[in-house]
Amino acid sequence: MKLALLAISGVRCRNEELLAMGLTLPGFVERSKVIASLPSLGLLTLAGMTPEAIEVSYLEIPAPGALTELPGHFDAVAISSFTAQIKEAFQLADRYRAAGVTVLMGGLHVTARPEEALQHADSVLLGEGESLWPQMLADLQANRLQPRYDARARNFDFADAPMPRFELLDIPQYNRLTVQTQRGCPFNCDFCGASIRLNPRFKTKPVPRVIAEIRRIKELWPHPFIEFADDNTFADKAHGRELVRALLPEGLRWFTETDISIARDPELLAMMKDAGCAQILVGLESPTASGLDGLEHKANWKLKQREGYARAIETIQDAGITVNGCFVLGLDGQDATSFDAVFDFVRQSGLYEVQITVMTAFPNAPLYDRLAAAGRLLEPAAWETCTLFDVNYVPEKMSVTELELGFRGLARQIYETEFIEARRRRFFERQSTLRRARVQAAPAADLSLHQA
Numbered sequence: 025m026k027l028a029l030l031a032i033s034g035v036r037c038r039n040e041e042l043l044a045m046g047l048t049l050p051g052f053v054e055r056s057k058v059i060a061s062l063p064s065l066g067l068l069t070l071a072g073m074t075p076e077a078i079e080v081s082y083l084e085i086p087a088p089g090a091l092t093e094l095p096g097h098f099d100a101v102a103i104s105s106f107t108a109q110i111k112e113a114f115q116l117a118d119r120y121r122a123a124g125v126t127v128l129m130g131g132l133h134v135t136a137r138p139e140e141a142l143q144h145a146d147s148v149l150l151g152e153g154e155s156l157w158p159q160m161l162a163d164l165q166a167n168r169l170q171p172r173y174d175a176r177a178r179n180f181d182f183a184d185a186p187m188p189r190f191e192l193l194d195i196p197q198y199n200r201l202t203v204q205t206q207r208g209c210p211f212n213c214d215f216c217g218a219s220i221r222l223n224p225r226f227k228t229k230p231v232p233r234v235i236a237e238i239r240r241i242k243e244l245w246p247h248p249f250i251e252f253a254d255d256n257t258f259a260d261k262a263h264g265r266e267l268v269r270a271l272l273p274e275g276l277r278w279f280t281e282t283d284i285s286i287a288r289d290p291e292l293l294a295m296m297k298d299a300g301c302a303q304i305l306v307g308l309e310s311p312t313a314s315g316l317d318g319l320e321h322k323a324n325w326k327l328k329q330r331e332g333y334a335r336a337i338e339t340i341q342d343a344g345i346t347v348n349g350c351f352v353l354g355l356d357g358q359d360a361t362s363f364d365a366v367f368d369f370v371r372q373s374g375l376y377e378v379q380i381t382v383m384t385a386f387p388n389a390p391l392y393d394r395l396a397a398a399g400r401l402l403e404p405a406a407w408e409t410c411t412l413f414d415v416n417y418v419p420e421k422m423s424v425t426e427l428e429l430g431f432r433g434l435a436r437q438i439y440e441t442e443f444i445e446a447r448r449r450r451f452f453e454r455q456s457t458l459r460r461a462r463v464q465a466a467p468a469a470d471l472s473l474h475q476a
């Protein structure tokens with residue numbers, strides 16, 4: 025049997041003005057270009073659990089609508105889904121089905137809206153793929169494929185994590201590869217549409233398994249840059265320490281996402297730096313209390329961190345790790361003054377890198393149900409607007425136009441070349457100052473030892 029794993033690649037944005045701006049603001053497109061080339065770790069993982077009797081190919085399709093011919097001759101295709109590209113994924117599914125190919129679908133959007141997906145796929149898998157993929161394939165091979173495999177109540181044990189089949193990739197195409205060290209997050213943010221929506225349980229991957237994946241990548245690409253496809257790498261500090269200790273001898277450079285509490289552990293920060301951490305991405309969401317209040321559902325955790333933001337950024341960056349601070353615009357509670365507040369905070373805090381996005385109602389997040397119930401969604405099924413850049417709801421304290429214009433204005437300011445360079449200069453100058461101070465302090469420390 026021939027099976028193709030199909031990822032719809034690339035980044036998405038529908039707002040034409042923003043797209044046009046992306047062409048003129050280097051900082052705005054820089055990160056998109058870096059990340060746009062990431063492969064689908066979900067599909068590579070499933071490939072790692074696929075029996076050898078099945079011949080597997082992995083394909084990335086940047087624009088399914090532009091395909092004149094369907095790639096390859098397959099018996100079945102497995103298509104992954106994020107919300108923003110789901111309509112393209114469904115078109116692709118329809119075309120394969122019309123050609124007599126069995127279509128399997130799974131992923132975040134399919135898990136949120138299985139009935140929709142079943143109109144385009146022969147079978148869908150909900151939740152973590154690992155739990156039922158072997159069953160789905162066995163049924164496919166035995167001609168007894170079920171329409172729906174529901175893994176949401178299961179909890180896949182990362183001790184059994186398969187080795188993703190990185191060798192299916194054309195490695196030179198990528199500037200970084202992903203590895204997952206954990207899944208889930210101790211927090212439950214209103215807008216979060218990531219893997220806590222596949223399975224709410226927090227789990228970490230045994231460190232030896234993570235290292236085995238990294239070594240496999242290194243066989244294919246001796247000096248890789250790794251992006252951890254995690255939700256919150258250092259939420260579990262004990263696992264984080266074990267991970268970083270094991271990363272140290274691997275000689276990697278890596279990037280990950282975690283929460284601001286990492287700043288409270290300077291020892292771990294120093295270990296991360298030594299182990300090759302280049303940058304961490306942290307969801308700060310808003311510099312003002314009005315944007316943060318009520319955002320995290322379990323304990324209003326994000327609001328409680330706000331007063332420590334500036335100090336925390338300084339601590340992390342002083343450890344030599346740059347912070348990519350993420351802000352969400354158009355949060356409930358934020359009014360038209362929020363754009364200036366974000367700009368001022370970025371300027372004062374010296375954040376090395378900044379990511380701004382528009383509040384987005386993914387169909388699997390509490391935010392979606394809340395906005396739908398209040399009649400605030402402009403087009404409830406316009407999934408193509410779930411790009412993090414397009415506005416598809418009525419903001420609480422400003423108009424749609426104010427949000428769109430404010431967002432574009434802020435992007436222009438934040439990603440202006442001189443401002444980016446000034447932030448970078450500030451980081452490197454501070455690093456030099458700290459290095460000089462450390463060198464000067466070293467003999468004094470020696471002296472005190474001798475005196476003791």
Ligand code: B12
Pocket residue numbers: 031032033034035036037059060061062063064065066067069070102103104105106107108109128129130131132133148149151152153154157202204216217218219222253254255281386387388410411412413
């Ligand atoms: C890496 C990444 C990317 C890569 C994607 C590479 C790829 N094709 O997978 C790139 C950079 C291309 C990307 C693009 C986008 N991304 Co992105 N990305 C991530 C990130 C950081 C990690 C995803 C990951 O690798 N997870 C690990 C794997 C193992 O999980 P998984 O893919 O979900 O797969 C599992 C299951 O879903 C299931 N499964 C998946 N597919 C299938 C298929 C079948 C047949 C079966 C049976 C099962 C199955 O099994 C897998 C194993 O359990 C997450 C944030 C995060 N922390 O999770 C955001 C995230 C997934 N991205 C997001 C968004 C919004 C986007 C963009 C729309 C941004 C934009 N404006 O362009 C685009 C989407 C465009 C597109 N082409 O789809 C959102 C998606 C929310 C949602 N509900 O849709 C997330 C959650 C981030 C966020 N801020 O909320 N992204």
